[in-house]
Amino acid sequence: MKRLVAAPLAAVLAGLLVASCQPDADVQPTPGLPGSTLPGNFSAPAYALDQNPPNREAFELGRKLFYDPRLSRDGSVSCGSCHQQFVAFAHSGHTLSHGVDNRLGTRNAPALQNLRWRRSLMWDGGVSNLEVLPLAPITNPVEMDETLPNVLRKLNDDADYRQRFAKVYGTGTIGSQQFLKALAQFMAGFTSANSRYDHYVRGESGGTLTAQELRGLSVFKANCASCHATDLFTDESFRNNGLDRQFAADSGRAHITSRPADRGLFKVPSLRNVARTAPYMHDGRFNTLEQVLDHYDTGMVESATLDPQFRRPNGRLGIPLTAQQKSELQAFLLTLTDEQFLKNPQLAEPR
Amino acid sequence: MLFRTLSSALLALLLGIATLSFTACDDDDKAQPNKGELDLEFENVVGTQALTLGQAYTSTNGDAFTLSKLNYYISNIKLTKADGSEWAEPESYHLVKHDQTSTRTFTLQEVPTGDYTKITFTIGVDSTRNVSGAQTGALDPLNDMFWTWNSGYIFLKLEGTSPQAANGQLVFHIGGFKSPNNTIRSVSPPLPQGTVLKVRAEKAPAVHYKADVLKLFTGPNVIRFAELSNTMGGPSSVKVANNYAAGMFRIDHVHAD
Numbered sequence: 001m002k003r004l005v006a007a008p009l010a011a012v013l014a015g016l017l018v019a020s021c022q023p024d025a026d027v028q029p030t031p032g033l034p035g036s037t038l039p040g041n042f043s044a045p046a047y048a049l050d051q052n053p054p055n056r057e058a059f060e061l062g063r064k065l066f067y068d069p070r071l072s073r074d075g076s077v078s079c080g081s082c083h084q085q086f087v088a089f090a091h092s093g094h095t096l097s098h099g100v101d102n103r104l105g106t107r108n109a110p111a112l113q114n115l116r117w118r119r120s121l122m123w124d125g126g127v128s129n130l131e132v133l134p135l136a137p138i139t140n141p142v143e144m145d146e147t148l149p150n151v152l153r154k155l156n157d158d159a160d161y162r163q164r165f166a167k168v169y170g171t172g173t174i175g176s177q178q179f180l181k182a183l184a185q186f187m188a189g190f191t192s193a194n195s196r197y198d199h200y201v202r203g204e205s206g207g208t209l210t211a212q213e214l215r216g217l218s219v220f221k222a223n224c225a226s227c228h229a230t231d232l233f234t235d236e237s238f239r240n241n242g243l244d245r246q247f248a249a250d251s252g253r254a255h256i257t258s259r260p261a262d263r264g265l266f267k268v269p270s271l272r273n274v275a276r277t278a279p280y281m282h283d284g285r286f287n288t289l290e291q292v293l294d295h296y297d298t299g300m301v302e303s304a305t306l307d308p309q310f311r312r313p314n315g316r317l318g319i320p321l322t323a324q325q326k327s328e329l330q331a332f333l334l335t336l337t338d339e340q341f342l343k344n345p346q347l348a349e350p351r
Numbered sequence: 352m353l354f355r356t357l358s359s360a361l362l363a364l365l366l367g368i369a370t371l372s373f374t375a376c377d378d379d380d381k382a383q384p385n386k387g388e389l390d391l392e393f394e395n396v397v398g399t400q401a402l403t404l405g406q407a408y409t410s411t412n413g414d415a416f417t418l419s420k421l422n423y424y425i426s427n428i429k430l431t432k433a434d435g436s437e438w439a440e441p442e443s444y445h446l447v448k449h450d451q452t453s454t455r456t457f458t459l460q461e462v463p464t465g466d467y468t469k470i471t472f473t474i475g476v477d478s479t480r481n482v483s484g485a486q487t488g489a490l491d492p493l494n495d496m497f498w499t500w501n502s503g504y505i506f507l508k509l510e511g512t513s514p515q516a517a518n519g520q521l522v523f524h525i526g527g528f529k530s531p532n533n534t535i536r537s538v539s540p541p542l543p544q545g546t547v548l549k550v551r552a553e554k555a556p557a558v559h560y561k562a563d564v565l566k567l568f569t570g571p572n573v574i575r576f577a578e579l580s581n582t583m584g585g586p587s588s589v590k591v592a593n594n595y596a597a598g599m600f601r602i603d604h605v606h607a608d
Contacts, residue, residue, distance in 0.1 A: 126501040126502060127500075127502050128481070128482040129482055129483065131484030131485040132485060132492065132497070132499070132502055135499035136499045136500050138499075139499045148493055149493060152493070175487065175491070175493075176485060176487075176491055176492055176493050177485040177486065177487045179485075180484070180485035180492075181485055184484070184485075256501050257532075258584070258585035
C-alpha cells in the first residue's frame with residue numbers, strides 16, 4: 001500500500017525537482033554531438049562549452065532554425081541559403097551575398113567554421129559574440145530584411161516550434177535569448193578539425209602528407225603563417241592585403257572603429273577547407289587559389305594602410321613566390337579539406 | 352528503523368532535495384528587517400519645460416527641434432554611505448523609454464538599510480554586457496537598443512526633426528564602448544544640500560531626477576544641428592556623451608518616504 005502511494009508521489013516530486021530550476025539545461029553531453037568536443041590542436045575557445053552547454057534537443061532546434069527561410073522577411077532566404085555545408089557554409093558560386101528580392105550585399109558570404117574559437121565575427125569584426133551573430137543578417141535590409149519581433153512572432157505562432165522550445169527552455173513565450181541560444185548551439189557545432197592535416201599534426205592514422213605537401217607546409221610556415229596562424233589558420237587580426245588603392249566602397253574594419261588607420265582592413269580568414277570556399281576575399285573577387293597566390297606574389301597595390309608585412313626592402317609589395325612554391329602551397333592547402341565536416345549528416349538540412 | 356520501506360526512504364530523500372532546490376531557486380526573499388527599498392524617478396525635461404514628444408522646442412544654441420523618441424540606459428547603480436561604504440544593485444540595468452511611462456520609475460530592492468549620501472549610475476551599459484551574447488530584460492535586443500552590425504548597445508537614442516538638420520532628421524544614437532570612442536559615462540548628481548537618503552525597512556525614499564534634453568547639445572561641446580544631426584557611435588557620439596556626463600541629469604528633489 002505504502003509503495004503504491006509513494007511511487008507516484010516520488011515521481012511527481014522528482015518532476016518538480018527538475019522543473020524548479022533550469023529546465024533540462026544540464027542534459028548529459030551526447031557522444032558525437034557536433035560542438036561538444038574541443039580538438040586537441042586548438043586553443044581554448046572564445047565561446048566556452050559552459051556558456052551554452054551542448055544539448056541534443058537545443059542543437060536540433062538550432063538546426064531547424066538555421067535552415068528555416070521564415071527567418072527572412074518574405075520567407076525566401078534562410079541562413080543555410082547563403083551558408084551551404086558542402087562548401088564549409090560559404091556560398092557556392094556567389095561573389096556577393098544574395099538576399100531577399102534578389103538584393104546583393106557588398107561582401108562575400110564567409111565560410112562558417114570553428115566559430116566557437118572566434119573572438120569577433122564578420123569580415124569587419126563587428127559582431128562580438130556568436131549568440132548575437134544572427135541578428136546582423138536577419139536585420140540587414142539586403143540580406144534577410146526582417147525584424148527580431150517579427151521572427152519571434154512567427155516562431156510563437158508555430159506549434160512545432162512552441163513545443164520544441166518548451167522542451168529545451170521550459171514553457172512560455174519563446175524569447176529572443178532562447179532563439180539566439182538555440183541558433184548558437186547549432187553554429188557552435190561547425191567544428192572542422194578532421195582534415196588530413198589535422199590527422200598529421202595530431203599524429204593520427206590517415207595523417208600522411210606527401211613530400212610535395214610537406215614542402216608546401218614549409219613554404220606556408222615561412223610566408224603565410226604569421227597571419228594565418230595556429231591550427232585555426234587565422235590570428236583573427238584585421239589587415240589590408242593590397243587589394244585596392246582606396247576604400248570608398250567598403251572601409252572594412254574602419255566601419256566598426258571609425259579609425260582612419262583601419263580603412264581597408266578586413267579579418268584574416270581561416271584557410272580551412274579553402275579549396276572549397278571560392279570565391280575568395282571579402283568581395284569575392286578571386287575565383288581560384290591560383291589567382292589568390294598570384295595576387296600575393298605580384299598583384300598588390302599601394303595604399304596608406306597596407307600591412308607592413310607586405311612591404312619588401314626593395315620597395316616592392318607582396319610575397320614573392322616561385323611557380324614551384326605556388327604549386328607546393330596549393331598542394332598543402334588541399335590537405336586542409338575536411339570531408340567529415342563537409343558531409344556530416346548532423347549538420348545538413350533536416351529532412 | 353527510521354524508514355520502514357525503501358520507497359519511504361526515497362520519498363523522504365526526494366522531499367529533502369525538492370525543498371533544498373526550491374530554496375536554492377527562490378529569490379523572492381521575504382521582507383527582512385535590515386533591507387529596504389529606494390525609488391528612482393526620471394522626469395525628462397527640455398530646460399524648464401516638460402518633454403512632450405511632437406512638441407516644438409528650441410535648443411540653447413537657437414536650433415528648433417521636435418522629438419519623436421528618447422530612450423536611455425541607466426545601469427550599475429551604486430549607493431554610498433557617509434563612511435564611504437557602498438552597495439551596488441545586482442543585475443542593475445534599466446531602460447528608460449519616454450513613451451512608456453512605467454519605465455521612468457523603478458525601485459531598487461533589498462537595499463541594506465542605512466543613510467546614503469550619494470547615488471552613482473552609468474549612462475549606458477558596461478563594456479562586459481556589450482559583448483556577453485544574448486541578454487534578457489532591459490538588455491533584450493527586442494528593445495531596439497542593440498546595434499546588430501556592430502555589437503553593442505545604443506546607450507541613448509534620441510530621434511526627431513529639426514529644420515536646421517541637413518536632411519531635416521535628428522538621429523542621435525549614442526553608444527560605443529571601445530577606446531577611443533567609448534561613450535560609457537558614470538555620474539553622481541549630488542543630493543540636495545543636507546539631504547540624506549534614509550533607507551529603512553518601512554520607509555522607501557524616492558529620488559526624483561530631471562533629465563534635461565537641452566544639455567545633450569550644450570556643455571563641453573556645442574552641438575549645432577546644421578553641423579551634426581546624425582550620429583551612430585564614433586567621435587561625434589563621444590561629444591554628445593561628454594555633454595550627457597556633464598549635466599544632463601540632476602536630482603530635483605527627494606521624497607523622504
